[in-house]
Amino acid sequence: MNLSMGRLDDPADAYEIYRVCAERDTPDIPPLSLESFVARLANPFPGADNEHYLAWLDGRAVGYLSIELPLLDNLDNANVDLTVLPSWRRRGAGRALLDLAVRRVRELGRKHVIAPAMSRHPDGALFATAVDAKPALEEVRSRLDLGTVDQARHAVLLADAWEHAAGYRLILWTGVAPDEIIDDVAYLDGRLNADAPTGELAWEPEKVDAAKVREGELRAARRGRSSYHAGALHGDRLVAWTRIAGDATDPAHAWQNITLVDPEHRGHRLGMLVKLANLAHVRELRPGLEAIDTLNAATNEHMLRINRALGFRALDSVTFWQLTV
Ligand SMILES: CC(C)(COP(=O)(O)OP(=O)(O)OC[C@H]1O[C@@H](n2cnc3c(N)ncnc32)[C@H](O)[C@@H]1OP(=O)(O)O)[C@@H](O)C(=O)NCCC(=O)NCCS
Structure with missing residues (x-):
């Protein structure tokens, strides 16, 4: 051969x-x-x-x-x-x-x-x-089936989140973030690898600035990918952010990507708040949506707990293998 x-x-x-x-x-x-x-x-x-x-x-x-x-x-x-x-x-x-x-x-x-x-x-x-190669990080893929979402439960979770989030305001956007908050988005994006578990991977926190955030969204759009965002503002500063993205060729499916709360603002249910707000946001703008998938480090118990409460169920997993050459 x-x-x-x-x-x-x-x-x-x-x-x-x-x-x-x-x-x-x-x-x-x-x-x-x-x-x-x-x-x-x-x-x-x-x-x-x-x-x-x-x-x-x-x-x-x-x-x-x-x-x-x-x-x-x-x-x-x-x-x-x-x-x-x-x-x-x-x-x-x-x-x-x-x-x-x-x-x-x-x-x-x-x-x-x-x-x-x-x-x-x-x-x-x-x-x-x-x-x-060595197994360095395991991520669980979980799915939220929108046909079976417990709306009453979501309403209870939302009311509970607001009780803990007095003083914060919600902001929604699609695609590139508004100029007033794009630096905050870059800051939160750059924190992801510092804050979310990366197991044994030799991965260091990424350097993210507003130009990279903007270019990333513009390129996603050119790939046919739409993105839906929700954030929480403290004063004028964005302190929590979540993103869902889906391809034009598959209106029934989307990915729940990053969710990040600034460490100084944790403990106010902001992760839950922005996720719930963004679910409503994406369902309004993408009416054919049936399922949302997400990947989380298998050890990221805090994020997994929020996702389970929202109705996400584990499907399978992906292992990142690392070879040192
Ligand atoms: C991983 C993948 C690329 C390997 O492709 P491949 O052409 O079968 O690889 P090779 O023929 O060069 O296999 C090399 C060695 O890997 C091992 N191996 C690969 N598949 C195996 C299997 N199903 N069972 C046992 N050993 C296996 C064997 O030792 C094999 O050598 P051998 O055939 O002489 O025994 C292919 O299985 C694949 O596309 N998988 C899905 C994508 C994926 O998981 N990629 C990431 C890998 S880190």
Whole structure:
């Protein structure tokens, strides 16, 4: 069997590999359309370089490797995504692509390869163990099924949150944050990795400023992704923030992303308050929405407790493997 590798020239060549593997690993989330996949590659997260490679077995594209190289922080790290078509596994394509990633990471003077593997099928974990990577962080994927949300319970939780949140005001927005609070959004965003558990990952807090926040939202929009935000203001300052985002091609599904409360303002139920407010916000603007998924570190008991109270239920998990090269 003839194995070869090279740079990805046409994103469409990687799409089939992405689609088949995504349907297998997360069968309850429709994969991106080809158009969205191409838009995602053209508009990556800001603050990083990206490289993409394919592996061919007997002339057929069977493996896809993407390497994300942060440029503003985490200069020792590389985020890697590695997938091989299920029917072409155990023929060495995965190992060859990983070797390529390791070679690139060394050339660039970096030290850690970090790669996610979904728990639904054992291949990722068995491969990672075979190549001597270490499980560094486990995140649980939980889902809120909007068809079964207990509205009365949400109303009780909201009233209770307000009782603890006297003196704070709510603010809602979509896409890029208003100018008056965008620096506060950047501050809270930058705190995420300092505050949320990152397990054994060699990941350092990201450097986030208003320009990065703005560019991130503009690129998300170009990828066909809409974002819905709720925050709590103390005076004019944003001290709590949460974000939900969903793709235009899949109006029934969205992701609950970051939720962060400034440490000085914890203990006022602001996390619960902004999450509940944003749920109502997104349901109004995205009426076809049926399910919201979220990822949380398995050890992030505080966030998981809020999510369980809202009705999120654990579905599966993803392990981030780390290889020091
Ligand atoms: C992980 C993945 C890329 C491996 O691709 P692959 O082409 O099968 O990898 P290789 O053929 O090079 O396998 C290398 C070694 O990993 C181990 N391995 C891989 N899959 C395995 C399995 N299902 N059972 C046991 N060992 C396995 C073996 O030791 C194998 O060597 P061997 O076949 O000589 O015994 C592929 O399974 C995949 O796409 N999984 C889903 C995505 C994912 O989880 N990626 C992240 C990995 S950290």
